Amino acid sequence: MAKSVSLDDTIVAISTPIGESGIGIVRISGKDAFSIAKEIFSSKGHRPVSKMRTFTTHHGHIVNNLNGGEVIDEVILTVMRAPKTYTRENIVEINCHSGMVPLKKVLNLVLSSGARLARPGEFTKRAYLNGRIDLAQAEAVLDIIRSKTDASLKTALAQLSGELSKKVKALRVEILKVHSKIEAIIDFSDQDSVDESSLNGQKLVLDVDKIVGRLDRIISSFEQGQILREGLKMVICGRPNVGKSSLMNAFLRRDRVIVTPLPGTTRDSIEEVVNIGGLPLRIIDTAGWVSAPDYVAYHSIKRTSSSVISADLVLLLLDGSQPLIDEDKKIFQKIRSKKFIVVINKIDLPLAFKLDDIIRMTKQKKIIKISATKKTGLELLEKEIVDTVWQGGLGVTAPPLVSNVRHKDILARVRQDMARAKNGITxxxxxxIIAIDLKSALDNLAEIAGETATEDLLENIFSQFCIGK
Ligand SMILES: Nc1nc2c(ncn2[C@@H]2O[C@H](COP(=O)(O)OP(=O)(O)OP(=O)(O)O)[C@@H](O)[C@H]2O)c(=O)[nH]1
Ligand SMILES: [Mg+2]
Structure with missing residues (x-):
């Protein structure tokens, strides 16, 4: 663990967003938190902050004794006594009236009373340095703040409660077992009488295989994690005028994209994020695909193509009120290698082709019928999208264990170490040499919890936090 950071300072920050709101919180953490609060807080009972019971709140005023006792704000003060606090240090939180002026004044007063301004994420960093949480849990705090949907919040909460850390610990125990067997062989081989067969290769290979299997399962959950963190990319695709932009607006429940009766209205790929069934979806409306494009359309279609290439899921949108034409088939050819859902739009109008024709073309039995303008069938479509993501070809089964690139990279390195060890054994x-690979696996694994984190790594992680967290 990095020990170079001084925990002697008392830190302070405004922990709520600045702006007009009901309350704003100034948070102080460190060994002088209580004595600083005592200097600036005045309440009816005049009880010193250091004598207040932990997790109690107190009404009073913040006063500037350096300036003749000027009253700065009427506040509620919360006292939290180490070690059972967020940082494991003494914490005082001052609930002020929000707004730039009172918050800044209280902050400045705390600063002039001996605290130092906290760096981004420094409260959480202290929780880590003081051993209350490990690094993976600290990173989970960041994910919780950033999570955009229920699903990503669930993953982050699981990580904060130590799910990933538990798995990592279990892996560590398994690797240690193999390591100690190898060490024993090394020790024995110092004695002349040991025969080489004491390296029970078969059993060891099985042990290592089990570990690699576990690593693979955790690593493969990363892609799912990526989907939850960054949003699944879903592209709406179809020929001009089928109602792509209308569907996009229906998903967004507002008129985001221009819709007109003229084909060729949308000329660019337009992206928005929506929450569908708890999943963050990056929906992309594209320019309609035409086979004889003009100059602008040529570039629009290039955009559409690249959107489709990077899509996780494609909605193939067809206009139910128009006969199927060659263009629809050409578009289908372009998206068929992708995971796609066939959607017929404009079902408020009479259907101009046979469903069987579509089934024959797409080899898909399940076809979703909607009207983007009348808002019918949208729930079914949303359900189909969610089902496709969770059970279907996208391989997402449950909230993932790893959703963080740093963790995934480390686990991939551990897997390489284990593969080398297995090779060595066979x-x-x-x-x-085998022991070196196993040692490297153990060292790498320790980086997830931050047992061997460098100051640079910590800086990199905590600088992504906001000030006050
Ligand atoms: N009757 C009916 N009309 C619809 C429906 N959805 C869209 N439309 C109409 O179809 C026309 C084209 O809709 P858009 O959403 O602009 O179609 P688009 O696919 O985005 O078209 P381009 O951007 O030109 O490729 C508009 O006049 C819409 O009002 C629907 O469900 N029913
Ligand atoms: Mg459009």
């Missing part, structure tokens, strides 16, 4: 390499 090829009967010298046990010393």
């Amino acid at each position: 090829k009967k390499t010298s046990p010393e």
